[in-house]
Amino acid sequence: MNTSHRTRRDRHRTAGTVLAGALALLLAATGCSSKAEGGDKGGEAADGVRTGPGVGADTIKLGALTDLTGPYATLGKSIVQAQQMWADEVNADGGICDRKVEIVVKDHGYDVQKAVTAYADIAPDVVALPQVIGSPVVAALLDDLERDKMLTFPQAWAASLLGKDAIQVLGTTYDVDMIAAVEFLTRTKGLKKGDTIGHVYFEGDYGANALEGSTWAAGKAGLKVAGQKIKATDTDLSAQVSALRKEGVKAILISAGPAQTASLVGVAASRGLKVPVVSSAPGFAPQLMKTPAAPALAAMLNVVSAAPAVSSDLPGVQRMVASYQKKYPDSPVDSGVLSGYNAAQLMGADLKKACEGGGLTREDVVKAHRSQANADTGLGTPQNFSDVDRPAGVKTYVLKPDAKAVGGVVNAEEAHEAPGVEDYLSAR
C-alpha cells in the first residue's frame, strides 16, 4: 500500500520535473530564438527608399520557381538562362535603384508539394517572382501570392489567372490566341460557313481556355468545332486524326505540347489528311524541326503567338539573340528565351518605376506594375497592365516553321488584333 502510494507520488514528481524542465528550457531558449526579434520588417534604407522583404541596402532579390528536371525542363532552362543574362546585363549597367539584382532559382521538378515548400523557403527573401512554371504550381500558390502581394509572372496564359492584382499573365491569353487562329484560317485558308474545324486540346486549364476561344470565334464565323480532348501523356494521336477525318474537318487547331503537335501533323500528313493546322504557342518547340515530321510541319503548321519569332528582324530581338548565343553557345534559342527575357525586362521596368516612386516594398512594386499602361520592351508588342481583368496584350503574330531559321520559326504575319477579340472580351 505504502509503496504504491510512494511510487504514484514519484510518478507525479517525475512528470512535474520534466514539465518544469521543458518549460524552463523553452523560456530560456526562446530568448535566443531569432524569430523572437520580430524579423525583418523592412523600413527605410540609408538612401531614403522604402524597403521590404527581398530588398537590402545593395541588393534586390527576385525568385524563380522553375522546372529544370521535370517535363518542362527545356523551357525552364531557357528561361532561367535568359533571365540570368538579363540580371548580368543590368548589374553591369550599375543595377536598379543602385542595387544589384540577384535571382534565386528553385527547381520543383513539376511537383506541387516541392513547389509550395520552396515558395515558403524563398518568400521571405524575395520581392517578386519573374518566373513560375507549371499551371498546377501556379494554382496551388494563387492565394499565397495574393496574400503576400508578390508580383508574379507565371509561364501560363489561361484567362482564369486574370483578375488577380499581384499575378500578371504576360501577352495574350489562350482564348485570344485561338480567336486569332480561327480568323487566320477563315481569312487565308478559305474556310467558309458550315465547315467543320477540329480542335485537339489538353484537359485542364490550358485546353479549356483555348477551346472557349475557338468555340466563340467559330460560332461567329458560322463554323462547327469538333473537339478532341487529350491528356498530357497521350503522344500518339492516330485515334484523334481518324476521328477528325471522319468528321470531315477542313482545318485543325491544336492546344497541346510539342510532342502532340508533331504526332498530329505527322499522322495527318501520312494519312492524306492535308489540312492547315494552327497551334497555340506552347505547342511548338524548335527541336521538332529535327524530327521526321519536319517536312509535314513546314507544309501544314502555323503557330499563333503573342511573341514574335526569335528570328524576327525586330532590333531588340536580334540584339537579345546575339548576346544569348554568345553567352550560352550550346543552348538552343527558343521561345522560352524570348518570353523569359521579356518577363525579366518588364520586371526591371516595374522595379525602376517603383524606385522612382520612392519605395521597393512589394506593395510599391505591384502598384508600379499596375500603373504601366504601355510597357514596351522592344521584344514584341507593347502591353497594358492597368486593367487587372483584361489580357495585357491582344495582338498576335502568326509564325511558320522553318528548319533553317534561328528557333525553327519565322514570322508569317506581323502582330495585329484579330477582329472580334474586342467583342469577345467585352462579352466575357
Next chain:
Amino acid sequence: MSERLLGALTRRRARLLLLAAVLCLPPFYLDAFWLRIGLFSMAAAIGAVGLALLSGTAGQLSLGHAFFLAVGAYGYAWLAGEPGPGLPPALAALLAVLLAGAAGGVFSPVAARVKGIYLGIATLALVFLGHHVLLTADSVTGGFNGRSVPPLSLGGFTFAESDPELTVLGVPFGAEERLWFLGLALFAFTWFSSRGLLRGRPGRALAALRDSETAAAVMGVDVARHRSAAFVVSSMYAGLAGVLLALAFRRVVPDYFSLALSVDYLAMIVIGGLGSVAGATAGAVFVTALPLLMTRYADQLPLVTAPGSTEGTVGPTEAARYLYGAAIVLVLLYAPDGLHGLARRARDRLRRRRTPTPAPDTTVPTPPQPAAAARPKEHTP
C-alpha cells in the same frame, strides 16, 4: 514486481512528456519552410497510419489512398467554403472525415470480395475516377485550379495569420506556427487511437485475417465485416490527413492527388515497417521530409551546382533524387522489416549490452514477447 512495472510506466510517461515538450519547440525557432515540411510530415503520418492499418495489419493492398485524402481535403474545402454550405470549419472538418469514411464504406463491398493484388487494381480505379471528377466537377472542386481552403477556427481562435493576433514568448504566431500545434494534436489522437485499435480485439482479428482467413473464420472472426471495417477506418484516417494537408497547403489542386501520391503512401508503410504505428510514422517522415530537405540542401554537396547555373551537370533536384533512391535501397537492404524493425533491433542490442549477465541465453537473440506478437509476417496474397 509491480513496483518495477510502475517504475517502467513512470519512465515511459516521463519520456512521452519530454517528447511532447520537444515537439512543441519547433514553432519557436524554425521558419515557415521547416514548419511546412513538419506539417506535411504530420499529415502524411496520419494518412500512413491509416494505410498501415489496412495494408500492414489487415493485409489489404490499397492503391486508392490518394482518393480518400482528396475526399477529406476537398470535402473540408467545400463544406466550410464558398461556394458550398459554408458550415463552421470545425464541423466541416469532422464531416469531411466522416465523408471519407462513407466513401470507404461505399467501396467496402468491393474490398470485402477481392483481395491481394486484385484489390490493389480495383482501388487504382478510384484514383483515376477521383482525378477525373476533381477536374470536371467545377462547381464543387474548382476544376483544374482547385479551390482555396478556408482556415480552421475553433471557438473564436483562427488557425491563420491573424484574428486574433498572437505573440507567444516574443515569437509572432502565424498560420504555420498555429497549424503546427493543431497537427500535433491530430497526430497524437491518431497515434493513441490507432494503437488502441491495433492492440485490442480488432487489431488481433485483422492480423489473424491477414495470416489465414480460414483460421480466423474458424476462431469466430467475421471475415467480411472486419475487412470492410478496416477499409472504412483507414479511409477516415486518410480523410483526416486530407483535412490537415488542405489546411497546410491553403489551396487544394487536383494534380496533387495523383497515383504517385498513393504509391508514396505505400512506400511509407513499407519503409517504416508493415503493421506498426511507429513504423508508419517514421516512414511518413522519411518519404515526405527527406526529398524536400535534400532538394533544399543538396547544393551544399560537392559536385552539385546551384539550380540554373550552366557548369556542372547535376542540379540539387537530381542529386536529391539519387540520394533518396539510394536511401530507400539501403533501408530495404539492411532493414527488410523497415525502420521500425531497425529501431527495435538496435534497442535490443543496447539493452543486452547494458545488462552484463553472462547467461548462456544472451547469445541467442530472443525478441521480447509483446514485440513478437505485433511482428509483421510476410505478406501472402
